[in-house]
Amino acid sequence: MSLLLTGATLIDGLGGDPVANAAVAVTDDRITAVDASPADTPADADLVDLSGLTLLPGLIDAHVHMGHASEMQAVLTHQLSVAERAADIFRTLRQTLDAGFTAVRDCGGIDHGILRTVGKGMVPGPRIWASASPLVQCGGHGHLGSPFQAPDESFAFRVRGLTAVGRISDGRDEVRKAARECFRQGATFLKMAVTGGVVSIADNLDDTQFSIEEIEVAVEEANARHTYVTVHAHNKYGVRNAVKAGVKCVEHGTGIDEETAAMMAAGGVALVPTLAIAQVLTEDFEHHGLPPQIRERVCGTTEGMISAIEHAKAAGLLIGSGSDLIGPKQDRRGLELALKAKVLSPMEAIVSATSVNARIMRVADKIGSVERGKLGDLIAVDFDPLTQPELFDDPERVRLVVKGGKVVKDTRK
Template sequence: MTLLLTGATVLDGLGNDPVRGGAVRIEDDRIGAVHDRGPVGDADVLDLGGLTLLPGLIDAHVHIGHSSETRAVLNMELSVAERAADIFRTLRQTLDAGFTAVRDCGGIDHGVLRTVGRGLVPGPRIWASASPLVQGGGHGHLGSPFLPPDATFHFRVRGLTAVGRISDGCDEVRKAARECFRQGASFLKMAVTGGVVSLSDSLDDTQFTVEEIAAAVAEAHARHTYVTVHAHNVAGVRNAVGAGVECVEHGTGIDEATAAMMAERGVSLVPTLAIAKVLEENFDQHGLPEQIRCRVGDTLQGMTDALLAARAAGVPIGSGSDLIGPNQNRRGLEIALKARVLGAREAIMSATSVNARIMRVADRIGSVESGKLADLIAVDFDPLAEPELFDDPDRVVLVVKGGRIVKDTRK
């Protein structure tokens, strides 16, 4: 199948100047040529005049498995069927919003990856960590304190969802990491500080020792992959960077010296501004315990300051929304918020080519280049002039995944 997209202004995701009236030729599931119409022949021609064509967007920090109201899940108020339906709805919403790839940082089992991969439900390409590694009583240990610490979480559903895997000590970390890979993980996620959505820690706490983090890194390297860490304070970030991780999520509190350490060791940062903004505006809609409200606090400003410090040091800045709950329809807000800090061009790159590099898949996705997978979107606005409109999924009027049109609302 050959598809020829013509007439659009093309942004390649690499930071180059837009090309007006560009043409992108798709051969089967790959981009065959860029800015070269070639013979039309039997190609299906789509006139995208007046639109802007970009690489499919990438959200490098999602929690697809947490697509239901948190309190309802913890209280066993939802059936497995309802939770599955919520997950499949979120997958469809994510794709419709122009995100053709995601990195799930904890919450889904390989059953969901297989379901999407087989085309049984629509959704983006997924790279997942399966169960995040968490220490007893740390961020991600959501079990009731009235249950024994080794009790299997009653809200885990094999084949569908994955929850924090408790691992205390290097041997348990190794065992947990290996089980994550058995669940279909393509990288490891570890919580090395307290978190916002936590019940028994604070943002200032550090979690896991350097030796425990290094054990996870060793297991990841044995599988030719990497570890990324949830971190909300400098001490936790420094522990993780010293242990050999490749990426930091959130990064609240990163200062100039820590950013320099990250840059020296090739560590990336994925700030998650969107979830802080959404919780700040609509906390009651997420079904979270009331004691978490005060934790949201100034994390948005803290991540913004960290982002600026990291950027100045030359740290690669990715893009992740970290949305949770049943209304994960504002992934583009992350790009809009980053554009206020970095400018529209860098914000778009963070959600395309930079994310692809962080995820080690830049040879496949993240830019409009010949040979890449044909994951493309068209929007009905100028992304460089109005990046805030990424926050409106309806402004994404065409989505192509693997050379197939999966959304087309062009007028």
Template sequence: MGRLQVVGAAVADGTGRDPMDVDVTVEDGWITQLGASGDEPGERLDAGGLTMTPGLIDAHVHLGLSSPIQPQFSFQISAAEIAADIFATAGAALDAGFTTVRDTGGIDGGVVTTIAKGKVRGPRVLSCGPVQCQIGGHGYYGADWEPTELWSGHHLPGLCALSMMSGNADELRGNVREAFRRGASFLKLCVTGGVVSAHDRLTDTQFTVEEIAVAVQEAAARGTYVTVHAHNNEGIRNAVEAGARCVEHGTDLDEPTATLMATRGVALVPTFAVVERLLHDPAEAGLGESVRDRVLGVRERMTEALAAAKEAGVRIGLGSDLIGPAQDRRGEELRLRAELETPMEALVAATKTNAEILGLSDQVGVIAPGMQADLVLWNGNPLEDPKLFADPANAVLVVQAGRVVKDLR
């Protein structure tokens, strides 16, 4: 792989410090030096006028939901087309500047290994495999008449598996062990109803504290953690009490619950981009118009939840939660967060903080010697104009582990 020297860029290193005019030296995939690069041999890349950031991280993606949702789960789309859509979405993530993603439900282990082997373009992927759901809870998309036991027939081994249904703690234990057998590196449970649901409400809680604790125990036995899909405070508190380490969405998070999360060291990953997309056009994701009614008010409440979490000192990451075919503008999440915070806070959430939440803070998330060379060069300065994050065309060069994976120069 050799040496690569990137010279002339304004470097926003992911820590929150103002951009610095420093050269970045990369050797064999790792950053070895910040500062004047001298005349050492190797490729020299002139990045004058561009802004460098760490490779972005999306902590909430659904690669396995890259086809229209309802047609996918009613057997109207072939396995070949589903695979093509998944791998197109993976490549689009790189093109948008995302070099690492955490898949929070929908893919099976074959997708992770196929991308890791370099057979298709895509980011580094951490996956929970199928989501863990209670019978009939959020994550079940079978027809009303379809018996629960037939749901696993929607899985395509090695490609996609959205969710596994559990009726009690023993079944959940068996299902999470099966998820780990398939290659999961963490677990996700749905502990409340969801926006894109047919059989529940956002106010519903799902799984008991004792049931969630079973998944936490099984994750801890493998040195990993549980994150939970949760919109209401009762579900969040159940998950925190059981030992979950992260909460996805957190739409109705209030101040006491945010304080509890901060005290227990539980992180939050808000997801604004999917809300905007579903408000705009549910059909674009292959969903019915009823979804729009369920998402009304979520954006405003999630904004209040973000403020409560910040006030309490909760570690707050960033996730897009995009679903369906239109997942090419993943950086929209940074633009939306920049409107609620600052562009720098959005960048730090998408780099340093997300790396901490994913357990990768010793490898990625900041630009510093000893870290993997995941780098993005932006046309202009997205910290002054965060709309630049939302358009993949502005990510003119993407480097992943020292390899140039996109170059529009």
């Protein structure tokens, strides 16, 4: 199957100037030519006229939780069946693809069953790179359930083949075993919580979690698999511990200051801020079914992440893009680009959600830019992203989605 996409203004995801009236050829699942001519395209190629639209690489959300697609309180109180939880996940996967996100990095919540189901094309969804069960310490961020339950009872919320929950691992030996189990679940990288979190019950944002020695074990196991560790972190002390241990990415990053950013730069550590979830929780907290004490924790996280982005940019860090949306309403992934465009520039926001995310995820040879040889993941929007980046927050403005050379959404008139 071949496509010739013509007439659009091209933003290639690498930060270059937009190219008017572009022509991009896709054969099978690969981009075969940019600035294509008829000679670059088979005679039987389908012509896709994108006049008046803007063509971009498929967007990447580098911090998602597909397994947390149901109302959280209903899950924690066992009010939902496995069938309902599965339906919520499949709906969220479809919404993600329709919003123009052709790839995601799942930072905790699904296991190999979802990866296989999407990979086989049994349900529509983006390409997924996943961490399976995040590594958490007892009583730390990601340790679900009531404090009146025994620690191991948190795994009652897990559904093998569908969802994954925080893997409690205290001490070097438990961290090593948990890391290896994550890879058995299909993980392509590891995720650890090294500070308290917003959606937590038994910790505070300024707590540090896991010792440097424990984090080093996860890094060692990731290195053995030729991959990396990313960490949930909301204060500079937790970030510094993780950097010393050898992690390669930090999620959220509130509390990062100039000194911490310099440490990250020296260690080649990237940052993935998550502005969208902070705004969504502020606007519509009740919808998520979270305990009321969590509302107070949301305050200040936006300002903290904006400050972290500014320090990260000054230090030359890779700054990625992640929404961190949870719950049954995950249709605002594009909000992350809209918010980041206010802190960086609209072009930098686009690059963060395309080629930079691909670099952070170590898949830049496959996705993240419109270049010959890359996978044919492309989207077309009916607005100018450089002057109206706020419209990324409206999935309906994404008119065309191509994944692997196949048109999976087309609402052009």
